Amino acid sequence: MTDDNRYLASTHDVENQPPVLENYNLYAEDQALQEALNREGGSWAEQDVVRFGAECGLSERIKLGFDANANKPQLRTHDRFGHRIDEIDFHPSYHQLMDIAKTEGLHGSPWSAPKAGAQVARAAKYYLHTQVEAAHGCPITMSFAAIPALKHQPQLFKQYGEKILAPHYDPRNVPDSQKHGLTVGMAMTEKQGGSDVRTNTTKAYPVSQHGPGEAYELVGHKWFVSAPMCDLFLVLAQAPGGLSCFLMPRWQPDGTKNPLQIQQLKDKMGNVANASSECELRGALGWMVGEEGRGVRTIIEMVAMTRYDCMIGSSSGIRQATVQALHHCHYRSAFGARLSEQPLMQNLLADLALESEAAMTLAFRMARAFDNQDDEHERLLTRIATPIGKYWICKRTPNHAYEAMEVIGGMGVMETTIMPRLLRESPINAIWEGSGNVQCLDILRAIQKEPKVLEVFFAELGKARGRDKRFDSFCQALQRDFKQTPQDQWQYHARQFADRMALALQAALLLQHAPDYVAEAFSAGRLEARNPMNYGGLPKNVNVSGIINRATPSL
Known part of the structure; x- marks a missing residue:
């Protein structure tokens, strides 16, 4: 044997490993x-x-x-x-x-x-x-989200809107006049306030006239400027009349560099491919967008759209993690049987797949609502369901990513797979654009400012009434608790309300639109007395095979 080099060239055959999940149609397999x-x-x-x-x-x-x-x-x-x-x-x-x-x-x-x-x-x-x-x-x-905010200032939208919407990407660090396509960033938060932007200290000084559309010099700092290579930024700063919104270009109209100075890039655990930065504004030019002193109101539409995209993005991450776990278990065998056919693993895989479908279904219901803002029901639904969905879907993503990684096992923690990136990315959307508490407070703010949103929310749930006794009971208890809890205690219980509102809305949508075995499993696994925060605890009589087959790519 020592004289035969064949024994040194190959020690074993690679078996029981899944093929690489690539060269497949992500849409056709979903x-x-x-x-x-x-x-x-x-x-x-x-x-x-x-x-x-x-x-x-x-x-x-x-x-x-x-x-x-x-x-x-x-x-x-x-x-x-x-x-x-x-x-x-x-x-x-x-x-x-x-x-x-x-x-x-x-x-x-x-x-x-x-x-x-x-x-x-x-x-x-x-x-x-x-x-x-x-x-x-x-x-x-x-x-994408900047467009509704910019429309508050028609002359600025006329000047920049066409290039922002153009299907052209130009990464060069040159004045916008030399480009056919522009990108827009956002600079709101500061060290001392974070989400509490009303404590911003950045000052805006009128160059000549003051008011909407006029030029200002911006002086201050921004603690978190994401994508600082964008061509334009929406910025919040304190004008003489209060906190206001401004459009700030990277370059001034005369072709000179606007004094927006990047201090350093953030060293983030996730979202690595994207640059995030700390910046100083040293008299940077910006034009006021919307009314002076109404900056939050002006930029709130942008915030709503970014939160909506957080829902889609986190749903996307959940789907990719689910697909990776399902694909692995479809090909991997252990203890004498394929993983996807073993009862305990089936319970876990089906639970992960349920989470994925519920998240995506809610995100796409919101897409339809944003498509129909002329309809009062749809407009009010977006006002309350956007923070609900952003809170719940984004918050569910990290544990989901971890569970999917654990399904794959040791290979799942290897940087040669996508799983570590999915895990590192998973908390980002939950924290950015308003963390969980901020979303809960926004739900309460929406109800208190426009009480009809709560009526619309329960009307949306009512579309599924009578389809599942567990769902009916869950919604009745939620509505009762809203009525019986004094409003001065709502904030203390806000997370409990948000959790239940999200589950009720997802259940309502699945009961209306998903196959019966999916909707029944969701109601049984999420609405009855159990801890839905952990995966793999679905009750008996759930069609786990059907749920797994529905979600698994046929590669």
């Missing part, structure tokens, strides 16, 4: 997503979404996500001659992902080509694209 696209009004876009789903599953597309995260953005504050440039270098893969997103219209297609179902169609493509890589979705989302 039955629940197909149903949602058609049900919520986006059927006209299905051919385009099918095409895009196939592209998102290509090995070379998936590799872009890995490369963008393996190569962090690098800040260069000055060039070699000592000129201040505030430029960030990204890996080419990041730029490719950004270019794909803008070319596909993920930054603005519902605004540039409005029609019935436009939000739903865009949500489907965003849901697929962010399964490949989520971090670059930040500037895409902010560009």
Whole structure:
């Protein structure tokens, strides 16, 4: 044997390992997503979404996500001659992902080509694209969400709107006059306040006239500026008349650099491919958007849209984690049987798949609501269900990602798989755009400011009344507790209310639209007396095989 080199060349055959999950159609292998696209009004876009789903599953597309995260953005504050440039270098893969997103219209297609179902169609493509890589979705989302805020100042929208909506990505650090397409960022939070933006200390000084559309010089700091290579930023600052919103360009109209200076990039645990920064505004030019002193009101529409995208993005992460776990267990055997056929693992996999379908179903119901803002029910529903969905879906994502990683086992913690990235990314949407407590307070604020939103919420639940006794009982108890709890105690119980409102809304949607075995499993596993925060505890008589087969890609 020592004379035969064959024994040194090969020690074993690789067996019992799943094939790489690539070169498949993310849309065609997602039955629940197909149903949602058609049900919520986006059927006209299905051919385009099918095409895009196939592209998102290509090995070379998936590799872009890995490369963008393996190569962090690098800040260069000055060039070699000592000129201040505030430029960030990204890996080419990041730029490719950004270019794909803008070319596909993920930054603005519902605004540039409005029609019935436009939000739903865009949500489907965003849901697929962010399964490949989520971090670059930040500037895409902010560009998308900036449009409603900018429309408060028609002359600024006329000046910049067309380029923001254009399907062109130009990463060069040059004045916007030299570009065909622009991106928009946001600079709101400061060290001393975080979400409490009314404590902002950045000052806005009128250059000449004051008021909407006029030029101001902005002086102060911003503790968190995401995607600081954007061409324009929506900024909150204290004007003489109070906290106001401003549009701040990276470059001034005369071609000189606006004194927006990047101090450092944030060293984040997740969202690695996207640059986030701390910045100083040293007399930076900005134009007031909306009324002076009404900055929060002006920018709130942008915040609502970013929170809506957080729902879609977290649903996307949940789906990708679910798919990875299902795919692994479909091919992996242990203790004499395929993992996906073993009862304990089936309970866990089915529970993960239920979470995925419920999250996506709620996100797409909100897409339809945003498509129909002229309808009073839909408008009020978005006002209360957006913070509910953002709170619940984003908060469920981290534990879901961990459980999916544990399903895969030791391979799941390897950086050569997508699982560590999904886990690191999973808390981001829960914290950004308002953490859990902020969302709960926003739910209460919506009810107190416009009490009819609570009526609309329960009317939405009422569409599923009579389909499941557990659901009916759950909703009755929720409505009773709202009535019997004194309003001065609502804040103390806000998380309990938000948890139950989210579960009730997801159950209502599944009871109306999902197969009976899915809706019944959700009601049994989430609405009855048990702890729904842990996965793998579904009760008996749940069709776990049906749920698993529905969610597993047939690769």
